[in-house]
Amino acid sequence: MDAGSLNPFSKLRGRSRCPLQEQILQRINSKENLDRFIPNRSAMDYDYAHYMLTEGRKIKENQPVFSPARDAYRMQLAEALNMNRTRILAFKNKPPTPVELFPSDHTTSSVHPAKPSKPQRHIPQSSERTLDAPDLMDDFYLNLLDWGSSNVLAIALGNTVYLWDASDSSTSELVTIDDDNGPVTSVSWAPDGQHIAIGLNNSEVQLWDSASNRQLRTLRGCHRSRVGSMAWNSHILTTGGMDGMIVNNDVRIRSHVVKTYRGHRQEVCGLKWSASGQQLASGGNDNLVHIWDMSKASSNSPTQWIHRLEDHTSAVKALAWCPFQSNLLASGGGGGDRTIKFWNTHTGACLNSVDTGSQVCALLWNKNESELLSSHGFTQNQLILWKYPSMVKMAEIMGHTSRVLHMAQSPDGCTVASAAGDETLRFWNVFGAPEVAKPAPKVHQEPFSHLNRIR
Incomplete structure (x- = not known):
């Protein structure tokens, strides 16, 4: 005899429920029992429930006469229907084993540990080193500080012009210009870190x-x-003057x-x-970029700008090209503007x-x-570190008591002067330490190899 033949109630599925079943279900679904457990019908065995509510109850109430054959049949029937259960209604499945989200120190979790998050970088609020800079000209339009690739x-x-060697903190004097030609109005290191351009008040370089x-x-x-701004592009030294002119100079010849660029009506105070x-x-004192x-x-004919x-509504001296997006330029306006603007230089869009x-x-x-670091003048004379975009x-750094006219970055990109x-x-150690030390770039000396023969 198979299991199916031992179940005389299997054919009751699909039939209408008895009045007692309907009464139970009505009580379960009635409003007065909303605060009670709701049975999970998908987990209920209706054959077993029907038997327990009808035949099972009759057996218990009538107490039939002892019969070995009947008892053997009931035992097989109970085994087939798993009648050793005590509950008719099933409220929910067995809950899953709880997972310990925060295991104690003595518990070893089989789950792979989460990747540790990057620790937040400490941004010092005080300068790492402070040096005297007597006679530094308090002139917004000049560029008097630069950090070369030779550190x-x-x-x-x-x-x-003084040189400060960051490798040994030694200071030396490069040159003193006579009063007829001075003062010095701009300095700029060549890419090789050995040659340096000095712009003068008398228009010479x-x-x-x-x-x-x-x-x-x-x-x-x-x-x-006067030449207040300069920028190198390999062997080309670009100079910007108070006359509004921008000139490309090939130092090899x-x-x-x-090349000459004409577009500014007033002093060119920013070049990058x-x-x-x-x-x-x-950028110029005419508020233009x-x-x-x-x-x-x-050719030697004046070149037309592309944008x-x-x-801006004030002079633009601060310019910085983004190192990780080639067509992104940041510009900063003077006291009448006070904004930092970001430009797509391919389209000219702000x-x-x-x-x-x-x-x-x-x-x-x-x-x-x-990240972007800005230095400021009136009124708080601070440095501000911004998260881009x-x-x-991220930090507002105080320390200077007058406007912070110039900033320069160390070759490794970590320290700012x-x-x-x-x-x-x-x-200031404001940019922290790089994750991987980058090898120093190879210096190409050829563009300056002819300088000794040209006077």
């Missing part, structure tokens, strides 16, 4: 070899007044002026080449504008994280 910092104090402390040549005829060397950004294309600079950006509340003097991108303030009108030079 040497150059700063112009009045008529003198001097090229020096820092290793031998020797002047190599003087560039004349570029401008009619005698007739060094190879993109990392690719294909685009030049310029221009984007120029290197590929259109093949003329007119959204992507975002943030009101900083104070004069923007300089901008630097973090080379290792999506949300532009949430700031120079202010309070005549101090401060070093």
